[in-house]
Amino acid sequence: MTEKEYNGCVDLFADGLYRFIVKNLRHEEDARDVVQSSFEILWKHHVELSFEKAKAYLFTVGYRNMIDHLRKTKRINLVGEFPEDSQVKEGQQLHVKSTLMRALEQLSEVQRSLMMLKDYEGYSYEEIGAITGLNASQVKVYLHRARLKMKAYIVKKENVL
């Protein structure tokens, strides 16, 4: 990948990677750091990487950085279970966000990551597996559970309203 192609990656993927990270971390500065370090790593390896593989590489590095960051800050729930106290957080401020975003926030970091890689970036189960270090069937099952959770949340909200 040439220097020009690397800069093309910045233009094409920086926003997407940032969206992916910031929605998971829900902390803009941390997300910015993760994106910057991910692009630094991409730059380090840009010579041996092809432009076609750059996006997946970037998201892989970004995902790992994010998980590392979450582990450091001990905010991760890798098991992916529905947090018991998540419903307590519901308050007036939540009306600002859409129900869908609130539903997404109910998921674990891994589930949320899979959801975003699938819906935002359009990756296949295989590709998502490569990025997150899972196999394709795990991705499929995790995503299925995630959608059911989100669906349950949305339906419940609609019933309440």
Add this chain to the structure above:
Amino acid sequence: MNINVNNYEEYLSCYVDGELDSAETRELMAFLEQHPSLEGALQQLESTKLDPEEKIVFPFKASLYHEADTKQPRLKRFYGIRWAAAAAVILLLAGIYFFRMRRSPVSENRPMPAYVMHKTPDAPGNVVPAPAISEKKSGPVPAHSQPAAVKPPKSLAAAAPVKPSPSNRSAGTSSVTPAPTPEPSPATIPIPELPEVKALPAVSGSVALTEASAALGEKPGRLAVRGPASEEVADQVGGRLASVTEKMAAGKKNLDQSITKGLSGLQAKTEDLMGHLEKKEIRIGRFTIAFNNE
């Protein structure tokens, strides 16, 4: 593939994920047609799909570009040099300005070559040193060896246009500044046009002030009490003026001497050359070239 009421949700999820091929999609659609009550489940699952068009802009893209990273420091360095140069010029100008502002108008006229003249070994020995600046309230001190050019200090002080200014300092300086102090520059001024150097007396500032205040009808004591600082300034100015005139005279003398010396040397050389020419030979250093015209 076998879609049934137990596993249809999984297929619905895969369908929402876009992971079913065309055959599987057809089969799922057929199943849903058979079970219209499950259509709602599909819609609910589809409502969980995130909008890929949702934009969140990363605000620090400029920090990620690597082309820009290599160019920016160069630009910064370049601008740094330019700014430094501009700052240096401004500082230099400001420095010159303040330096000039700080110097009194008289000291500005102080001829720099005079210092060199003073140091030349064959300087005339009859140069009288300038009166000490600390010499306060003393009478007029003759600054130059030419007594004819010495003017009585009284007339200078009386002629000095002292204004009844509230600032004694300005009165003190203005009493001396009108004195002409031509700058002698031996290198540029042609010999016959050298101005006649007139030695000006070193005027004690206090005396000048006393005279000035007397002329204005003020009590001399008041002025003297009010302005000890101005007295000092006047003393300094008087001293400097004397040293300037003295140095100018010394410079002129020096110049005259060197011109005379140079002329006599030239004459001797010409005579020597003429003698050689008469002998029909030219001497260059140790070599002598003889001509024979015959």
